[in-house]
Amino acid sequence: MNDFVLIRKNLFRRKLRAILMIVSILIAFAIFGVLAAFERAFNVGQEVAEADRLVTVNKVNFTQPLPIAYFDRVRAFPGVREVTHANWFGGYYQDPKNNLIVFAVDPETYLHIISTDMVIPPEMRQAFIRERTGALVGESMASKFGWKVGDHIPISSNIFSQKNGSNTWDVAIVGIFGKRKPQVGTNVMLFQYAYFNEARSFGKDTIGWLVLCTTSPSINDQVAKGVDAMFANSSYETSTDTEKAFNKAFVAQLGDIALIVTLVVGAAFITILMIVGNTMMMVVRERAREIGVLKTLGFSSARVLHLVLGETVLLALLGGIPGLAVAAAVTLALRRSLVEFVPGMALNVSIVLAGLGFMLMLGLATGLLPAINAWRLKIAVAMGRG
Amino acid sequence: MPESPLVRLVGVSKGFVKGRETISVFHDLDLAIPAGDFVAVMGPSGSGKTTLLNLLGGIDHVDAGEVNVAGQRIDGLTESELARYRAGNVGFVFQFYNLMPMLTAAQNVELPLLLTKLGKAQRRSHVETALKIVALADRATHYPREMSGGQQQRVAIARAIVSDPKLLLCDEPTGDLDRATADEILSTLKVLNSELGKTIVMVTHDPAAARFAGRTLHLDKGCFVEKELAA
Numbered sequence: 347m348n349d350f351v352l353i354r355k356n357l358f359r360r361k362l363r364a365i366l367m368i369v370s371i372l373i374a375f376a377i378f379g380v381l382a383a384f385e386r387a388f389n390v391g392q393e394v395a396e397a398d399r400l401v402t403v404n405k406v407n408f409t410q411p412l413p414i415a416y417f418d419r420v421r422a423f424p425g426v427r428e429v430t431h432a433n434w435f436g437g438y439y440q441d442p443k444n445n446l447i448v449f450a451v452d453p454e455t456y457l458h459i460i461s462t463d464m465v466i467p468p469e470m471r472q473a474f475i476r477e478r479t480g481a482l483v484g485e486s487m488a489s490k491f492g493w494k495v496g497d498h499i500p501i502s503s504n505i506f507s508q509k510n511g512s513n514t515w516d517v518a519i520v521g522i523f524g525k526r527k528p529q530v531g532t533n534v535m536l537f538q539y540a541y542f543n544e545a546r547s548f549g550k551d552t553i554g555w556l557v558l559c560t561t562s563p564s565i566n567d568q569v570a571k572g573v574d575a576m577f578a579n580s581s582y583e584t585s586t587d588t589e590k591a592f593n594k595a596f597v598a599q600l601g602d603i604a605l606i607v608t609l610v611v612g613a614a615f616i617t618i619l620m621i622v623g624n625t626m627m628m629v630v631r632e633r634a635r636e637i638g639v640l641k642t643l644g645f646s647s648a649r650v651l652h653l654v655l656g657e658t659v660l661l662a663l664l665g666g667i668p669g670l671a672v673a674a675a676v677t678l679a680l681r682r683s684l685v686e687f688v689p690g691m692a693l694n695v696s697i698v699l700a701g702l703g704f705m706l707m708l709g710l711a712t713g714l715l716p717a718i719n720a721w722r723l724k725i726a727v728a729m730g731r732g
Numbered sequence: 733m734p735e736s737p738l739v740r741l742v743g744v745s746k747g748f749v750k751g752r753e754t755i756s757v758f759h760d761l762d763l764a765i766p767a768g769d770f771v772a773v774m775g776p777s778g779s780g781k782t783t784l785l786n787l788l789g790g791i792d793h794v795d796a797g798e799v800n801v802a803g804q805r806i807d808g809l810t811e812s813e814l815a816r817y818r819a820g821n822v823g824f825v826f827q828f829y830n831l832m833p834m835l836t837a838a839q840n841v842e843l844p845l846l847l848t849k850l851g852k853a854q855r856r857s858h859v860e861t862a863l864k865i866v867a868l869a870d871r872a873t874h875y876p877r878e879m880s881g882g883q884q885q886r887v888a889i890a891r892a893i894v895s896d897p898k899l900l901l902c903d904e905p906t907g908d909l910d911r912a913t914a915d916e917i918l919s920t921l922k923v924l925n926s927e928l929g930k931t932i933v934m935v936t937h938d939p940a941a942a943r944f945a946g947r948t949l950h951l952d953k954g955c956f957v958e959k960e961l962a963a
Contacts, residue, residue, distance in 0.1 A: 347839050347855075349846065359834040639830045642791065643844045643891075644819025646812050725791045729826075 349649075353656040356633075364661070367622055371665025371708070372672065374614040375701060379673020379693050380680075381607040382700065387691035397563040398427075399459070400570055401592035402556040405583035408595075409434075411552035412582050414543075417452075419576065420556055425569045427561050430455035433539060433554040436505035439491060446487070448501055448535045450542035459557055463530045470495070470521025478541050480520035484532030488522045495519050501535065508545045515542065557589070615708065622712040626658055630716040637720050638728025651721040658713030659706060666705035670698060736803070738898060738931045739765035739788060744797035746783060757783050758954040761797070767898070770925040770932045772942035775951035781935040784951065785901045788933060789822050790814035802898050819847045823892030823930075825921075827904035829884040831876040837887045838863065838872040844895045862890035865928075866920055882913035889920055893930065900924065902934040906941050918944040 358364050402420065404410035414431070421429045430452050437448035453475045457466060466474075466482065474480045481501075483493055493499065500514045507513040517537050525532050543550060560569050570586035577584045587595075630637070637650055645653075674693040681691050741763040747756040757780040765771055773781050786792035787799055790806050791814075799807040802821050809817060818824075823844075831840045838859050845855045863869045866886035876884050885905060892900055902921065906914035922944050924930045934945060942948045950957040 347835075347842050347846065351839075352835075352846075355832075355834040355839075635830065636832060639826075639832075640843070641815065642789070642818065642824050644815050644817075644847050646815040648812070726786055729830075 349653060349656065353653055353660055356653070357657050357660055363625065367625060367661055368665040368668075370618055370621060371662060372669040374611075374618050375666040375669025375705070376672040376676065377614050378611045378701060378704065379670045379697060380676050381610055382697045383673065383677045383691050383693050385607045386694065386697065397588075398560050398566070399589040400558050400560065400566060400573075400586050401589050402558065402573055402584050402586040403554075403592070405574075405585040408555060408592075410582075411549055411554065412556065412584065414551045414553050416556060416577065416582070416584070417553065420558055420573055423569065423573055423576065425560050425562075425565045425572070427559045428455060428459060429556055429558040430459050431539070431553040431556050432456065433542065434505075435501070435537075435542070436503050437501045437535070438504060439499065439501060442502075442504060444491075446501060446535055447531075447533055448503075448537065450539045451536050452539050453536075456536065456557075459559060463526055464532075465524040465526055466521060470523070473520035474536070474538075477518060477520050478538055479515075479517050481517035481535055481537040482521045482523055483519050483536075484534045485522055485524050486531065486533040487535060488519070490533070493519055493522075495522060501537070506542075506546050506549070509547045511547075515545065517541075615704070619708065619712055622658065622661065622708075623715065626654070626712055626716040627719070630654060630720050634723060634728045635730075637723055638725045641723075641725045642729070647721045650723075651717045654717035654720045655710060655713040658716075659709030662705040662709035662712070666701060666708070670701045737764040738767040738769075738802055739763065739933070740798075740800040741787070742798040742800075744787065744799065745795045746780075746787065746792070747795055756954065761954060761956070763949075763956065765931060765933065767931050768925070768929050770922070770944070770946045771934070772945035772948040773933060773935045773951055774937065774939070774942055774948055779951045780954055781951055782903060785903055785933065785935055788899070789824060789901050790817050819844060819895065821897050821899055823895070823897040823900045825885070825888050825892050825900065825902040825905045827907040829876070829881070829888045829908075831884055831887055831891075833876050836873050836875055837868060837879070837890075840876070840887055841890045841894050843891060848895060858894050859890075862894040863887075865893065865924070866890045880913070881909055882916055885909065885913075885917050886920065889917070889924070893924060893928070898931060900930050900932045902932060904936055905934060906936070906938060911940075914938070914941065 402412070402416070404412055417429060417431050420426060432452075433450040435446075435448035435450055437446035438444050439446050457471055457474070464484075470482065474482050481499070488494065497519045498516060499519060500516050502514045504513075508515070515537070517535075523532065539553070558569075558573075560566055566588060570588075573586045574584050640650055640653075641647065670693065677691055677693045741761055744758050744761040744763075745756070746758045746761075747754045749755075763784075773784060775781050783792065787794060788801060790809065794807050797807065798805055801817075804817065804821070806814065806817055831837075832843070835843070841859045841862050842855055845858060848855075850858065859872070860869065863872055866889050868883060868886050868890065871879060871883060871887075876887070879887070885908075889905075900921070905921070906917050909917060918941055921932055921934065925932050925946075932945070934941070936942055
């Protein structure tokens with residue numbers, strides 16, 4: 347026997363009570379794991395952002411357009427290595443329920459800039475640049491709809507329409523691309539800006555945003571300020587920031603995910619803290635005589651304190667670790683169905699480590715007061731010998 | 733030169749505060765118990781019997797005076813020093829056994845050995861020996877709820893002696909047992925005293941139990957009255 351056996355036997359002397367506490371902790375950590383995986387997935391764009399990339403959008407709101415003429419003016423700005431532009435298409439396939447993430451882009455410059463994120467075979471790259479109605483589709487989207495190179499696809503927009511009244515653009519799939527980084531989503535379609543722009547009925551010669559690479563990340567701030575100053579007091583003032591900040595702001599449209607996670611997990615934790623803490627206080631009161639016996643045998647107050655804390659930490663681990671396992675299973679199950687919205691959803695090492703840290707904190711927090719009570723308990727009082 | 737006593741109290745005073753009143757239990761009490769003695773302490777309720785055991789066991793502190801046990805003065809020790817003193821020098825036997833209900837007999841006996849540096853095999857050997865002394869080797873894997881009161885008290889005695897303490901403090905060890913079982917327990921204590929040389933201080937209300945001891949100290953109003961028991 348050792349202290350661990352003593353702790354384990356104490357914890358499970360009332361099996362039903364122990365199991366109920368473990369289940370409640372398990373649920374809390376399952377919620378934590380799933381929500382943390384969501385939160386991470388929503389913010390994954392910040393991880394893939396390149397240090398030297400800036401994004402220029404309309405100062406009013408990034409849904410407002412910019413003139414295409416800005417593309418050449420920004421390209422000529424000192425410190426800018428290369429520029430591309432893109433438009434949000436607001437697409438769907440056949441039925442508005444089949445949402446598509448579609449961007450109308452300048453093929454050559456866009457592919458050059460995103461080459462660090464995506465794997466595109468050279469012949470497909472060339473075909474996309476060459477074919478005016480060509481489209482590149484990410485692996486995930488192609489797999490979802492069963493598309494292959496050579497297929498002709500009608501893509502519709504819930505924002506734009508053509509001059510002939512149709513809101514559908516026919517594109518030919520000229521390539522399917524993969525990803526270089528696990529966090530990059532491939533549930534995306536790219537088609538030519540020129541094709542999109544010539545047919546649309548409004549907003550002609552405008553673009554959604556510019557993506558520019560600087561010659562060095564150290565001049566990012568200087569370039570951003572310079573670009574915005576160039577268009578100050580114009581009809582289309584700009585706001586330039588790093589790609590990371592842009593991605594963060596994009597996600598923030600959906601609400602502060604981190605805050606939601608913190609509030610939900612915090613509420614669950616505080617509830618459990620109170621339940622487990624109160625139960626452990628009762629346990630220590632019930633075991634006052636046994637604690638007195640241990641001290642009589644020569645167990646020091648510090649050792650008794652460790653035994654009580656060990657019990658609550660073990661309780662937290664026994665509930666928390668299976669809770670994270672449940673969260674991993676749920677995340678895996680949700681991953682396929684949510685791949686369109688949160689492609690990087692996964693219970694990664696940092697979430698598991700954070701979870702283990704929370705378990706330790708929960709164990710210590712719930713055990714602290716009962717452990718102090720046990721530590722302070724006088725033998726004579728505990729044994730009714732005073 | 734006579735051997736110094738195992739237990740020596742010199743000028744001990746002890747009182748309790750109850751409301752605004754201080755109730756004196758002992759005033760300037762002296763006591764000497766030689767090593768190998770088996771002493772029964774009797775007296776009316778409130779006479780200070782349990783307080784005496786608490787002082788000898790380092791469970792309570794004196795207000796004044798000295799408490800020496802096994803050549804060590806314990807009245808000025810800190811809580812952690814007293815814990816070490818108890819672990820190394822004193823074995824306790826209580827009226828209501830006070831075994832851990834979730835541990836087997838062997839695990840209960842092993843508890844004090846968790847405070848030593850003994851290895852697993854050595855601990856097992858000590859536990860087996862202690863259980864053999866109290867004739868419960870065959871009950872090692874039984875839980876307290878699976879044993880009679882007498883068997884539980886014998887497990888408690890095995891726990892008290894497993895770390896080979898010099899002094900055994902017994903607080904009404906037969907108070908919860910029938911006569912026959914009580915005699916078995918007292919015989920075991922007698923053997924521990926006579927054959928293993930344990931010094932025993934036993935508090936009891938039972939004159940029959942006191943007859944197993946070598947001498948009886950009558951405690952009344954905080955003073956000892958010593959007399960030999962009739963055969």
